[in-house]
Amino acid sequence: MATAVETLDKLERRLTISFPIADVQSEVEKRLKLRARTAKAPGFRPGKVPMKMVAAQHGYQVENEVLNDKVGQAFNAAANENKLRVAGYPRIEPKSGEGVAEGSLAFDATFEIYPEVVVGDLSSAEVEQVKAEVSEAEIDKTIDILRKQRVHFHVKGEQGAHGDGGDLSAKNGDRATLDFVGKIDGVEFAGGKAEDFAFVLGEGRMLPEFEAATLGLRSGESKTFPLSFPADYHGKDVAGKTAEFTVTLKKLEWAHLPEVDAEFAKSLGVDDGDLVKMRADIKENLEREVKGRVKAKTKDSVMDALVKAVEFDVPKSLVEQDGQRLAEMTRQDMAQRGMNVADVPFPPELFTVQAERRVRLGLILAELVKANNLQATAEQIKAQVEDFAQSYEDPQQVVKYYFSDRNRLAEVEALVLEENVVNYVLGKSKVTDKVLPFDELMGNNA
Known part of the structure; x- marks a missing residue:
């Protein structure tokens, strides 16, 4: 049985469910007898284990299963009877003392119900319907991106099928391979040194001071310059500090983009x-x-x-x-x-x-x-x-x-x-x- 539904908050409700202890005991005994048919224990044939031993081994687990089933059935019946749309799962707590009938088990079930959702007149609701077009300019931009994805590099100054790259100094779009070492107060710091490090100038991969110092260099040339790390730099040990870097350009390559032709x-x-x-x-x-x-x-x-x-x-x-x-x-x-x-x-x-x-x-x-x-x-x-x-x-x-x-x-x-x-x-x-x-x-x- 269940008590009347009590309103605790806007959506929160509570009711008390109860059922006779005898019903629980009867169901526990029934399930233990079923388990006894296949129960095993040392010195006994399967199915011949005494009921006392079966109860000692499985009684606690079976009793919990029965209680959970009884509580769930009673709660579902009460929710259906009161036409409640339960949201989520109820919180079940044992109840004792005043109001609990002798020979019965009682539980408080606290839960929420679904709200009443009313979608009224939407005529005043403001909505933006987004529109966009694909022009020839967007197609051209996409082709440029596809060309860059298929770029290949040639060493500057070396004659090849596509030329020698012209100017031998580093400029945006070139791929520079260099060694570098950074020091703060004359001491090298972790992550501030590398050999054969390659990056493409102008892509924004490196800090601006680093790229600016590399621009204009030729293979074999070195340059020393100060570099200030931003306060929010990911390397906490150097964030907000100024280092002195020395870079040596070892190889400079120019980018050759494929022609927009049949092969492309x-x-x-x-x-x-x-x-x-x-x-x-x-x-x-x-x-x-x-x-x-x-x-x-x-x-x-x-x-x-x-x-x-x-x-x-x-x-x-x-x-x-x-x-x-x-x-x-x-x-x-x-x-x-x-x-x-x-x-x-x-x-x-x-x-x-x-x-x-x-x-x-x-x-x-x-x-x-x-x-x-x-x-x-x-x-x-x-x-x-x-x-x-x-x-x-x-x-x-x-x-x-x-x-x-x-x-x-x-x-x-x-x-x-x-x-x-x-x-x-x-x-x-x-x-x-x-x-x-x-x-x-x-x-x-x-």
Whole structure:
């Protein structure tokens, strides 16, 4: 049996559940008899172990199992009877003293319920619908990037099929190989010395003073110069200090970028080397990437609008569970990247804000989907998988990959469902078009 539901807070509730001790004892005896049929003990044949020995060996474990089952059944029955939508798991605590009937066991169950989520009029919600275009200039930039990815270097001054590189002094774009040694107050410091160290000038890999000192040098030349480490430099021993460096340029190479010709096109997968087709392929790939990023930014704007427009209390238990899940996901991600995180703490509290937003959005989306029939259809899921597959060499193999695993399809279904919600909100809210420059959309402003 269960008492009336008691309200402790906005979403927190409590009820007392109880059941006869005799019921527990009866179930324990029943389960012990079942165990006795296969129980083993030294000096006895299987199934012939005395009940006292079976009870001594397994009684505590079986009693706990029965109690857990009885409490769970009683709580579920009470929740169903009171039509409660329980969020997370109840906290169960034994109860004794006044109010507990003789011959009964009683427990207090403290838990949270799901809030009532009401998505009202969205006409005043403000949403930015992001737009961006792929122009010929973006295609040219992409070709330049692809050329740089295929760069090869030649020693300056040595004549070759592509020339000798001209000026023998170091300039931006050249690859310099050098020895260097740094000292602070005349003493070498850890990490301040290297031999045959190579880097490309102008890429920003080295501190500005280091690059500036290397510019203009010729092979065999040396230079000594002061270098001030920033206060936030990753090397704590030298951060904020000034060192004296001596560099000796040992080899200088100039960069030869491949010509944009048929061979270049073939290296990008255009079998016949057609440059027009190569540009069309690049444009198609860029448009696919732009489409994905535009959709993602528009979705973020929609989600922000929903969080602002729909107010309700979020169950703390769900936030805590999601915080723990995010902490574990972060740990696994860092471990997969090769980081040693075995002894690194990941307090779920660090993820509380993110978890609260995720839970809130999950409840809002669930309500929108239920109230407006926005479930993902089989046709939508299939179309989404086929769209994914278009960017791969063998699309049919990718389609088979997704449809062979229910979990993978579930991920696609979730994406389609989110897109249905986004489209629904865009049709109900105050939408402003926001045109983003290509570089800003792609994160290339630096």
